[in-house]
Amino acid sequence: MPTLSQRTPTNQTSSKSFTLTRDEQPITILLVDDDPDCRMLIRDAITSCKVSNSIVEAENGKEALEFLKRPESPRPGIIFLDIEMPGMDGQTALRAGW
Numbered sequence: 001m002p003t004l005s006q007r008t009p010t011n012q013t014s015s016k017s018f019t020l021t022r023d024e025q026p027i028t029i030l031l032v033d034d035d036p037d038c039r040m041l042i043r044d045a046i047t048s049c050k051v052s053n054s055i056v057e058a059e060n061g062k063e064a065l066e067f068l069k070r071p072e073s074p075r076p077g078i079i080f081l082d083i084e085m086p087g088m089d090g091q092t093a094l095r096a097g098w
Contacts, residue, residue, distance in 0.1 A: 017050040020077060027077025029055045032064045032093070034085040042080055053077075060085045061093025 019026045029046065033039050039057055046055065056076065058064035064081075065088070067073050083090040 017052040019052050022077050026053055028074040029053050030058065030064060030067070030076035030079045031055055032058045032061065032080065032085075032090065033082040034059050034087075035082070038082065059087075061088030061090055061096070063087075065093055065096055 020029075021027060029051075031039050031042055033042070043055055046053075054074070056067065056074075058067055061081075064079075068076075081090040081093065088096070
């Protein structure tokens, strides 16, 4: 099973970027989708908007919950959650404790 990956988008142009914050601290974006192409499209959209926050990815709800339960994991400020996924889908993950 692939592990979670964390990535910080980099700017390819000299345009200004911005960071989404909560209480003046950068937030982490959690991206949960079983389709790697969908995750890539969302990552690309975030990057093209010049958002420089860290992005953490999970392939299903179970993997996302495991990430959230780790004491060292950052609390995400935004979660993009696919509803229909194999294993634990998005709705089940929401009911499980988000």
